[in-house]
Structures are given as structure tokens and as C-alpha cells.
Amino acid sequence: MNRYRSHHNAELRKSDIGAQATLAGWVDVRRDHGGVIFIDLRDREGLTQVVFRPEENAELARQAHHLRTEDVIQVSGRVAPRIAGTENPKLATGDIELLPSSLTILNRAENLPFHLDDEVKNEDLELTYRYYDLRRPRLARNLRLRHRVTQAAREYLDAQGFVEIETPILSKSTPEGARDFLVPSRLAPGKFYALPQAPQQYKQLLMVAGVEKYFQIAKCFRDEDLRADRQPEFTQIDIEASFVRPEEIYALTEGMLAAVFKAARGIDVPTPFPRMTYREAVDTFGSDKPDRRFGMQLVDLADVFRGSEFKMFRGALDSGGVVKAMNAKGFAGITIGQVDELTAMAKQYGAKGLAFIKVENGEWKSPIVKFFTDAEKQALASKLSIEEGDCIFFAADRWEIATEVLGRIRLRIAEIQQLTASSDVLDFLWVTEFPLMQFDAAEDKWNAVHHPFTRPKADDLPLLEEKRYGEVRAEAYDVVLNGVEIGGGSIRIHEPELQAKLFSAYGVDEQQQQAMFGHMLRAFRLGAPPHGGIALGLDRLVMLICGELSIREVMAFPKNNRGMDLMSQSPAPAERRQLRDLRLRLAADERAQSESKSPPER
Numbered sequence: 001m002n003r004y005r006s007h008h009n010a011e012l013r014k015s016d017i018g019a020q021a022t023l024a025g026w027v028d029v030r031r032d033h034g035g036v037i038f039i040d041l042r043d044r045e046g047l048t049q050v051v052f053r054p055e056e057n058a059e060l061a062r063q064a065h066h067l068r069t070e071d072v073i074q075v076s077g078r079v080a081p082r083i084a085g086t087e088n089p090k091l092a093t094g095d096i097e098l099l100p101s102s103l104t105i106l107n108r109a110e111n112l113p114f115h116l117d118d119e120v121k122n123e124d125l126e127l128t129y130r131y132y133d134l135r136r137p138r139l140a141r142n143l144r145l146r147h148r149v150t151q152a153a154r155e156y157l158d159a160q161g162f163v164e165i166e167t168p169i170l171s172k173s174t175p176e177g178a179r180d181f182l183v184p185s186r187l188a189p190g191k192f193y194a195l196p197q198a199p200q201q202y203k204q205l206l207m208v209a210g211v212e213k214y215f216q217i218a219k220c221f222r223d224e225d226l227r228a229d230r231q232p233e234f235t236q237i238d239i240e241a242s243f244v245r246p247e248e249i250y251a252l253t254e255g256m257l258a259a260v261f262k263a264a265r266g267i268d269v270p271t272p273f274p275r276m277t278y279r280e281a282v283d284t285f286g287s288d289k290p291d292r293r294f295g296m297q298l299v300d301l302a303d304v305f306r307g308s309e310f311k312m313f314r315g316a317l318d319s320g321g322v323v324k325a326m327n328a329k330g331f332a333g334i335t336i337g338q339v340d341e342l343t344a345m346a347k348q349y350g351a352k353g354l355a356f357i358k359v360e361n362g363e364w365k366s367p368i369v370k371f372f373t374d375a376e377k378q379a380l381a382s383k384l385s386i387e388e389g390d391c392i393f394f395a396a397d398r399w400e401i402a403t404e405v406l407g408r409i410r411l412r413i414a415e416i417q418q419l420t421a422s423s424d425v426l427d428f429l430w431v432t433e434f435p436l437m438q439f440d441a442a443e444d445k446w447n448a449v450h451h452p453f454t455r456p457k458a459d460d461l462p463l464l465e466e467k468r469y470g471e472v473r474a475e476a477y478d479v480v481l482n483g484v485e486i487g488g489g490s491i492r493i494h495e496p497e498l499q500a501k502l503f504s505a506y507g508v509d510e511q512q513q514q515a516m517f518g519h520m521l522r523a524f525r526l527g528a529p530p531h532g533g534i535a536l537g538l539d540r541l542v543m544l545i546c547g548e549l550s551i552r553e554v555m556a557f558p559k560n561n562r563g564m565d566l567m568s569q570s571p572a573p574a575e576r577r578q579l580r581d582l583r584l585r586l587a588a589d590e591r592a593q594s595e596s597k598s599p600p601e602r
Ligand code: ASP
Pocket: 176, 197, 198, 199, 200, 239, 488, 489, 490, 533, 534, 535
């Protein structure tokens, strides 16, 4: 036999009984039943049972007895029916077994770092042995689903006339709100490339080039503190098109997501997706990426408390703020620990405290109730549909703070009450009309909410002229799935004057504009077409499709939460020679630390 195998391990059926077959793979499990050795032989497709009977071939059975989990073997033999009653209907090959006449050990596996059927216990250990961990059927399935997703996206975009173009990795800083990874240049000492935070500028320049429809499955790099579920490098499905309005980007994205869900999960996603403005999303859900799979909406109480005696609420309204509340149904049994947690959360997001009312035994329990008039109570009861067992949370503050606090608490309560745990709803949503700019008090300047190439809404251009920056809305949109932002984009500025004006508004003076973005401004002067686009976070999308809770589960080689690749021990110290070539000198402290771990100089 000049092939390693004649079949894969999920292939043989009843109809193959009596035939010869050669299989290869890993020993998933070895069982010894009184000298009869049962091997579950695994490859990426599945399992086949291989049975060594001493009465048929004593020598082979003896060899098989010494096989260990994860050894790589090849077996040839006859396909036989399983003994009646021992068939396994859960297995594609569950009717048959292979009775081998030969066994070749292709490689041994020694000292397994952990067992693949164990629960995740030590993530660092698993990441160190990631190539081994990836043999878990769940992770193997995730990688293949990821491939299905990118494949479906590619096919869809290709059918729509989009051209896949690679843009440089060694590139120039492009602001997407994170820190750049820098790569020192050897040929231009003292100068640095930046790894792209996104291919934003290149894709816009491709529009100036007349490409009209571009996409890329693009690697992006952002040097952020790795909060929660971030990775320093991740992948976007990056799209840009010329002569488009948001409607066309929405339809294209919806079509692509529908194709992806169909290909990866066999699900028909209804389109078009509903839309909500940023203002409405934050106002009613306390989030610009609302999870609408459960209610608990924020209710505005300005008209209830406008003339109230209760100073805390009245005061917030008088100083231009809001009073908002939400009803956590059936949450009156809130524990002291939960009260502490939610109060700490409210404070973390800028509130002074957290007021709430529990409805128990027909009574409203809260220190604030005594300040309410009967009319106010009645209005509250009807606006919030208050019933026995409910818990009402209040926020009286600036709009931004009150909505954020209640929005965070809303999500936490949904988690505690497991409101989405058993839901298989796919709630897609466009959030539109994001603000263009936000004020950074620490830096005392206006920043772009999205990035500085985002177009202001035409209706709001007069506000821009009047420098009422906080009120200008952007021609920007996000696509949200079940409370997770899976993509975002905008129509861009294509006029050099408008772009220069916005750079100035963001505090980039003319000299800096030329140094940082001269190429963009020059390109816009050479007949740039109107254009816009979007980028979807591939990792998050695949995570949701796979039903995983972390993007690490859908990346082949993720970094840990300290940004390290534990498997290859990267980042690692550089050799002195490399530093010399780059004309880099480390500051004294780091040098001592780095040299102690440096590989010897070659
Ligand atoms: N470059 C943007 C981002 O990475 C997406 C876009 O505007 O197309 O968020």
C-alpha cells in the first residue's frame, strides 16, 4: 500500500463489511477487555473502533497493548460488523470495527501535558501546548467553522464584484484609537513602521485608485491593555466601496452575514436588519450595542419628577440631567452581596450611589419611597408596570452617566437571572447616527468617536461650522448581534477641505496634517470618489457562530491575557547584534533584565 490510509475515520459503514481498509490517526482511547484491545482511532473527521483479538493475532494484540493515548498509528485489516448489541448509534462508524492484520506505530506521544477530555483548568498550560490542545474536537470544529465563515464571505463578496487586495503590514500609523505596534527600520535607523490598526487609509486610497469594490480578510494590530476578551492581533473582514450610500453598505453586509450563517450554521437570517439611532439605543438600553433579547428597558421619568420634592431627582433635572429607571422583574430577592456589587458598579461608572425599590408583600421597600407623593408613586407604577416581586433601579445624573450606569446594571442582572442562557435568538441590529466627536476632558480636546476619516451628516454641517462639536452626528453605523458589536463603518470624507477642517477640529495642526496624513490629503485632491465601508470583526463573529464565550476559542494561536504567546515564548529578548543592526539601545533597567534572558550571541 503506497498510501497512508484508504479511508478516514468517519467513513466506513455496514456496506464496507468484508472489505480491506487502512486507517491512520491518533489513539483516542485504548481499552483492554481481558486481553482484547479496543482502540478508538481518531482523525479530524471522527473515530473508528479498531479491535485486536489475541486469538486472531497474538503478536499484534501484544503490540496494541502497549499503545498509549495520542500515539500515531496506522492499521490495515478487515472491516467487520460489531457484535450484536455493541453498536454505537452515536458514531458514524458505530456499526463496524476494523480487525487489523498489521499495525505500524508512526510516532509515540510521551508525557501528555494534560488530558484532552479534561475541562479547561489551566489556560497557560493549554496555550503552551496549543498545538496539542487544538486536537480537542471542539477547537478543531471551531477552526473549520471559521474557515466556512471566511469562505462564505469571500464567495459572497466575489459574487458582488468585490476584489480581494492585500495591503501592507509594515505601514504607517493610522489612528483607530489604540496604540500602535512599532517595527524599527534597519535601513532607516531611528525610524519605525507601524503595524496597521486597520487597513483604513489603504482601502480609502484604493478607492482613489478606482478599485471601487475592495475587501480583505485583514490582520489588524492594536497595542491595548488586554482588558476582557481582546487580542493584540485580530482579523477583520474589511470592506470599502465607491459611490455608495449607507443603504448599500447595510444591504451588502446583511447579505454577507446571511450567506455566512447559512453556510456555517444552516440558519436563514431574516433581512433587512432593524435599525436604531445611537441616541435611541443609549436612551432605552443604556448601550450603543443593545442586547434586545430581554426587556428591562430604561424609562425616562423627567415628567414624573420635574416638580418633585425629592431633591436628588429634582436636582438632577434642574441641572440639565435626567432621571431614569428600569424594572428588573422578579429581582426583589436581590441579596446584600448583589446590592454591594451593583452599587460599586454604579460608582465605577460615575454615579454617586444606587437607589432602588424592592416590591415585597405588596410593599415598596426603599429609603427613598417616603419622599414620593402618591401621584408620583402612581405614575411610577404605571410607567414601569410595577408588580409584586419587582426591583426598580434609578439613576439621576447627566444623560451619559445615568444611561451608562443603568445599561451596565441591566446587563449584569440579565447575567444573574440568566435571561439569555437558553436563548437561540439571533438579534441583528444596525445602530446608526453615532456622534462624530467626543470631548476628552483629560486631554482637553475633541477626538473622533470612530476615526478622523468619518463623514459628518450633511444636515449637521452647520453645527460643525458653529463648533457645536458634541452635537454633530456622523454618517457612521455599527452592526450588532445579541449585544455584541460585530462590525462598524462609515461613509468617509472625500473632500480635502472638509478633511483638513476636521483634522483641525481634532487638534491636528497643518504641519502635523502634512506629516501624518499628507498622502491622504494629496490623494483627495486627485479626484477621490465618494466612498464608504465597513469592517467586521471576524473573531467575534466566529465566536458567536460557534457559541463560544471567548475569541481565543476560535483563533488557532491566541496570546494570553498578558499579550504573550506562551507556546513560542514571544515576545522574547532580541540578540545584541539585532539591536546593533537596528541602532537601538535599551534603557539600562530593561537591558539588564533583557540580557539575563538573551540567547547567546552567535
Ligand atoms: N477601519 C474601521 C475599524 O477598524 C472600520 C471602517 O471604518 O471601515 O473600525
